[in-house]
Amino acid sequence: MAINRKLELVCPAGSMTALKAAVDNGADAVYMGFRDGTNARNFPGLNFDLNEARQGIAYARNRHARVFLAINTYPRPHQWEKWRDAVDQAAGLGVDALILADPGLMDYCVQRHPDLRLHLSVQGSATNHEAIDFYVRHFGVQRVVLPRVLSLTQVQNVMKRVNAEVEVFGYGSLCVMVEGRCTLSSYVTGDSPNSSGVCSPAKAVKWEESAAGRRSRLNGVLIDVYAPEEPAGYPTLCKGRFEVGGKVYYAMEEPTSLNVLDILPDLFRAGVAAIKVEGRQRSPTYVAQVTRTLREAIDACAAAPEKFSPKGAWVEQLDKVAEGRCHTLGAYTRPWQ
Amino acid sequence: MKISFGPIPYFWERERVFDFYARALEAPVDIVYLGETVCSKRRALRLPDWLDLAERLTAAGKEAVLSTLTLIEAESEAAYMRTIAENGRFAVEANDMAAVNMLEGVTPFVVGPHINVYNSRTLALMARAGARRWVMPMELDRDTLVALQAQRPAGMETEVFVFGRLPLSFSARCFTARAHNLSKDECGFRCADYPDGMPLRTREGQSFLSLNGIQVQSGETYNLVNEIGELRALGVDVLRLSPQAQGMFEIVDAFRSVTDGHRESSAAAAMLEPYQACGACDGYWHGAPGMNRVHP
Numbered sequence: 032m033a034i035n036r037k038l039e040l041v042c043p044a045g046s047m048t049a050l051k052a053a054v055d056n057g058a059d060a061v062y063m064g065f066r067d068g069t070n071a072r073n074f075p076g077l078n079f080d081l082n083e084a085r086q087g088i089a090y091a092r093n094r095h096a097r098v099f100l101a102i103n104t105y106p107r108p109h110q111w112e113k114w115r116d117a118v119d120q121a122a123g124l125g126v127d128a129l130i131l132a133d134p135g136l137m138d139y140c141v142q143r144h145p146d147l148r149l150h151l152s153v154q155g156s157a158t159n160h161e162a163i164d165f166y167v168r169h170f171g172v173q174r175v176v177l178p179r180v181l182s183l184t185q186v187q188n189v190m191k192r193v194n195a196e197v198e199v200f201g202y203g204s205l206c207v208m209v210e211g212r213c214t215l216s217s218y219v220t221g222d223s224p225n226s227s228g229v230c231s232p233a234k235a236v237k238w239e240e241s242a243a244g245r246r247s248r249l250n251g252v253l254i255d256v257y258a259p260e261e262p263a264g265y266p267t268l269c270k271g272r273f274e275v276g277g278k279v280y281y282a283m284e285e286p287t288s289l290n291v292l293d294i295l296p297d298l299f300r301a302g303v304a305a306i307k308v309e310g311r312q313r314s315p316t317y318v319a320q321v322t323r324t325l326r327e328a329i330d331a332c333a334a335a336p337e338k339f340s341p342k343g344a345w346v347e348q349l350d351k352v353a354e355g356r357c358h359t360l361g362a363y364t365r366p367w368q
Numbered sequence: 369m370k371i372s373f374g375p376i377p378y379f380w381e382r383e384r385v386f387d388f389y390a391r392a393l394e395a396p397v398d399i400v401y402l403g404e405t406v407c408s409k410r411r412a413l414r415l416p417d418w419l420d421l422a423e424r425l426t427a428a429g430k431e432a433v434l435s436t437l438t439l440i441e442a443e444s445e446a447a448y449m450r451t452i453a454e455n456g457r458f459a460v461e462a463n464d465m466a467a468v469n470m471l472e473g474v475t476p477f478v479v480g481p482h483i484n485v486y487n488s489r490t491l492a493l494m495a496r497a498g499a500r501r502w503v504m505p506m507e508l509d510r511d512t513l514v515a516l517q518a519q520r521p522a523g524m525e526t527e528v529f530v531f532g533r534l535p536l537s538f539s540a541r542c543f544t545a546r547a548h549n550l551s552k553d554e555c556g557f558r559c560a561d562y563p564d565g566m567p568l569r570t571r572e573g574q575s576f577l578s579l580n581g582i583q584v585q586s587g588e589t590y591n592l593v594n595e596i597g598e599l600r601a602l603g604v605d606v607l608r609l610s611p612q613a614q615g616m617f618e619i620v621d622a623f624r625s626v627t628d629g630h631r632e633s634s635a636a637a638a639m640l641e642p643y644q645a646c647g648a649c650d651g652y653w654h655g656a657p658g659m660n661r662v663h664p
Contacts, residue, residue, distance in 0.1 A: 105484050105486035105487070106486060106487055107486050107487060107508070107512045107515070108487055108488060108512060108515030108516060108519075109511070109512075109515065111487055111488075111489070132484075133484070133486060133487070133490060134484075134489075134490045134493055135486070135487045135488070135489030135490035135491075135492075135493060136489070138489055138490075138493050139489060156465070156484070157465060158439060158440060158441050158464075159440045159441060159445075159446055159464075159466050160446070160466075161440070161446055161449075161465075161466030161467075161469045161470060162440070162464055162465035162466040162469060164469050165465045165466070165468055165469040165472075166465070168469075169493070180439070180441065180539060180540035181441055181540070182441075182540075185441050185442065188443055207539050207541065208537040208538060208539045208584070209439050209537070209538050209539065209540070211484060212438070212439075212482055212484075212537065212538055213536065213537035213538075214505075214506065214507045214534075214536050214537065214658065215536050215537050215577075215584065217507045217652070217657065217658055218507075218534065218536050218586055218652075218657065218658035218659050219657055219658075219659060220657055221651070221655075221656055221657040221658075223507060225484060225486070225507070226486075226507060250657060252570060252574065252576060252659075253570040253571055253572050253574065254570075255571075256571055269537075269584075272571065273568050273569060273570060273571070273576065273577075274568070274569045274570070274571060274573070275547045275566055275567070275568045275569075275579060276547055276548075276566060278547075279571060282543065282546070282547065282568055282579070283539075283543060283584065284541075362540045362541075365540070365541075365552075367541050367542075367545075367546065367551060367552060368551055368552045368553055
């Protein structure tokens with residue numbers, strides 16, 4: 032794969048305000064979804080109906096930003112027509128790319144809309160060049176979003192072997208499990224990212240106050256207990272504290288955010304096409320803050336990658352809006368390896 | 369209906385694995401899936417060992433299938449998978465799209481439960497790629513299976529996971545090593561100390577999940593013994609039992625007696641009770657949270 036000198040900044044648009052915040056603060060592209068279960072951020076009050084999507088696309092286009100639309104859940108037979116219609120609607124809107132996960136839906140899209148650019152969603156769960164090759168051969172996928180489980184070296188190795196652009200997560204909440212193959216959430220709540228576009232959905236969350244502190248539950252299962260002064264986080268079930276072997280700790284993952292500032296030059300040199308910001312469920316303020324900071328960082332990196340080092344102010348700004356108010360390089364550097 | 373043993377999800381010592389399959393030779397199981405599907409560091413058995421087991425099972429009249437790793441990150445893992453894909457003798461179960469990519473047009477294969485087949489169009493695509501059997505992803509429910517069976521491609525067999533702790537997720541990191549404050553590279557194979565995984569409980573002591581290296585499983589045992597009649601009516605070809613440390617041969621006898629019509633499901637369910645360390649669940653089949661127990 033030839034080195035791609037432009038490192039695109041792809042930002043979340045969970046609402047029209049967030050879309051404008053992303054575009055106004057320097058996103059090269061935004062990604063959005065329809066207001067239903069066809070996308071993996073199917074949260075109440077988020078996303079776009081057809082008319083809003085049209086307006087959002089116009090807003091972005093007028094400011095030279097591209098728009099990707101995610102239809103990245105896996106339709107079951109009774110949902111097929113709705114998902115298929117969503118693909119047709121996205122094609123009709125003239126989005127710059129469609130982000131898909133389901134092979135059946137990709138098969139449909141290629142047949143019906145052969146000219147529509149396809150990206151493989153992180154939910155497609157392709158973690159190696161052979162899996163990516165399957166999607167490239169069958170559907171002409173032009174870009175893949177890599178799951179957040181690969182080390183930097185593994186990302187670099189994938190880059191050498193694939194015939195598609197690679198997009199990686201640069202900032203936001205961290206999935207510690209390989210995306211597209213995690214059903215922890217449906218085990219507890221009945222809804223998973225694959226089937227419903229949600230993880231640990233808000234409707235299953237219950238908070239309880241007691242003298243001992245605050246308890247968070249997910250469909251009745253105790254996810255965490257917070258001491259009276261301790262800040263409480265959203266009860267994503269893999270980020271709770273549980274008891275294993277007589278110890279209580281974050282048995283799967285701490286609540287923390289991914290932040291790739293430290294390895295931006297490596298990703299740039301490897302030829303990564305785009306850095307993706309997680310967070311369509313987050314506020315427009317978050318989107319504005321993260322987009323502005325990463326725009327500045329990416330521009331500095333592109334101008335002089337060998338001299339790049341993350342500014343203290345950038346790190347501070349990003350940590351302020353981070354889950355757990357701290358960050359990690361996650362699987363990229365694998366401190367736990 | 370045929371009965372299969374899925375791949376052993378845990379890291380059992382070499383002798384234990386050989387003992388298990390020696391007993392499987394005599395057991396009323398039709399299909400045996402072999403190989404390491406969770407962690408590429410686990411190499412108590414090498415490919416020649418698995419091939420040897422496959423030969424012995426074949427000689428005993430069983431169908432042997434080589435299962436592949438679920439999460440493939442390193443080049444070495446992809447290379448090992450290619451060796452399996454090109455073994456030239458035994459069928460292969462693909463648990464990652466990389467395996468499908470290698471097997472397509474080369475040899476007929478089984479679509480494992482970690483390939484996301486959620487609709488008929490995807491199943492048809494797998495059939496065109498050379499799949500002859502698919503294992504329904506565990507989170508899918510009865511209604512989905514009804515619809516998928518109605519449009520099943522010609523010659524495609526359907527297998528359903530009916531007994532065992534559910535494999536719920538996979539990660540790059542190792543949760544067993546983490547539980548012991550060890551790095552993944554220096555894990556010391558602590559997962560070998562937990563032949564049924566490490567129990568994870570909530571802070572109220574509720575049994576919840578099970579940690580098995582890089583895999584997280586359900587704490588409760590998924591059990592569809594009460595649904596065998598319906599599975600048969602839907603034309604399901606194979607029932608999959610997932611190996612665990614205790615009672616596998618009593619478990620396969622219980623299921624076999626129901627499929628052969630010698631025992632009622634309810635009687636078999638009672639036989640299975642002692643082998644469900646943290647109780648049973650069947651929610652996914654009924655379209656409910658997986659951990660729920662819908663059938664009383």
